[in-house]
Amino acid sequence: MKIVVMGAGAVGCYFGGMLARVGHEVTLVARPVHVEAIRREGLVIERADGIHRVSLAATEDPAAVAGADLVLFCVKSTDTEIAGETIRPHLGPSTAIWSLQNGVDNAERLAATLGRPVSASVVYVAAGMAGPGHVRHHGRGELIVEPGPGNEDFAAAFTAAALPVTVSGEVAGALWTKLVINCAYNAISAIAELPYGVFVAEPGVPDMMRDVVDECSAVASASGILLPDDLWEKVRAIASTMEGQMSSTAMDLARGRPTEIxxxxxxxxxxxxxxxxxxxxxxxxxxxxxxxxxxxxxVGRSFRPARPRPSHRPS
Known part of the structure; x- marks a missing residue:
């Protein structure tokens, strides 16, 4: 299959690289620093089973989506409409599009921009960019995607590449479940500059996270979204399964980039x-x-607090 990853950061590089490893024709549309490194030395995937170097195409040009069987749309939620406009003129009539993004409304927003169906998906992977053209995998690597033309075949291809995919009509609830998990972890990790397993051990933090979950659950219920009964257990489990993970929000702040908050x-x-x-x-x-x-x-780095004036009050 010809697969193009639009917005190949850590998630896109990992999924694209794993698909290229088993022989699919993969092109990564990425930032210049990653494109240059991948063209020069290939994509480096660092996993628990070793370091793998994968040869695949990389470009900065969104026109690379032309002729693709599947586009994995992995840009930041803040860039959905802008990036969608850049690929819209180049998409073939039969090209399938999967949104592999945080948040719950990206597929809907992208479909409105493109004027064509987009399959929402839920991504479960812990990965980060260790350097230009170098993705480090911390755990998991599966997807849930909603039904759509060809999605069963794509799911089989992903699963054969050690990327298990489930096609399900219950993606809305799964997206909200992941949203709740992100709301409980991302901001705290970013503010504290700590990985999940460290800050959850601080007294009072689990109680605050539970407050976040309760608020999210109330909003979901009022919006007609059914969340799992064991939602809090799912939230708490992340601290164990992704103990050393820093949130994407924390990593964006560290790089001086806008976050998806x-x-x-x-x-x-x-x-x-x-x-x-x-x-x-x-x-x-x-x-x-x-x-x-x-x-x-x-902003505000030039600010200096005023020096306190000496007191002239009598002693």
Whole structure:
């Protein structure tokens, strides 16, 4: 199959690289620094079973989607419409599109931009870029994707590449479940600059996370979304299965880039306002991350607090 990854960061590089390893024709549309490294030395995939170097195509040009059987759309939620516009003129009539993005509404937003169906999917993988053209895999690597033309065949191809895919009509609930997990972990990891397994051990943090989950659950229920009964157990389990993982929000802040917080805790806050549900803990985390974004952008670095004036009061 000819597969193009649009927005090949850690998730896109990992899935694209694993598919290329088993012989699929994969092109990564990525940032220049990664494109140059991949063209020069191939894509490096670092996994528990060793370091693998994979030869595949890489480019900065979104026109690479032309002729693709499948496009894996992996850009940040903040860039969905802009990136969608860049590929729209080049898509073939039979090209399938999967949204592998955080948040719950990206597939819908992308479909509106492209004027064609987009399959929503839920991604479960822990990975990060260890350097240009070098992706480090920390765990998992499966997908849930909604039904669509050809999706069963694509799912079989992914599964054969050690990327298990389930085709399911219950993607909306799974997307919301992942959203709740992201809301519970991403902002705290970014604010504290700590991995999951460290900050959950701090007294009071699990209680705050439970408040986040309860707010998200109330908003989901008011929105007609059915979440699993064991949601809190699923949330807590992440600290064990991804103990050393830093959130994508933390990594964006570290690189001085805008985060997806508006599409995580920010989405819950906005949706909560629309359905009449108060979300004070999510709102606090949203605002704290926005302040960290401002600091990361260098705003206010020239500020110096005024020196206290000497007191002339009698002693």
């Amino acid at each position: 508006d599409h995580l805790n920010g989405y819950v806050v906005a949706r909560g306002a629309a359905v009449g549900i108060a979300t004070p803990v999510n709102r606090a985390l949203l605002l704290l991350v926005k302040l960290r974004e401002t600091a990361a952008a260098g």
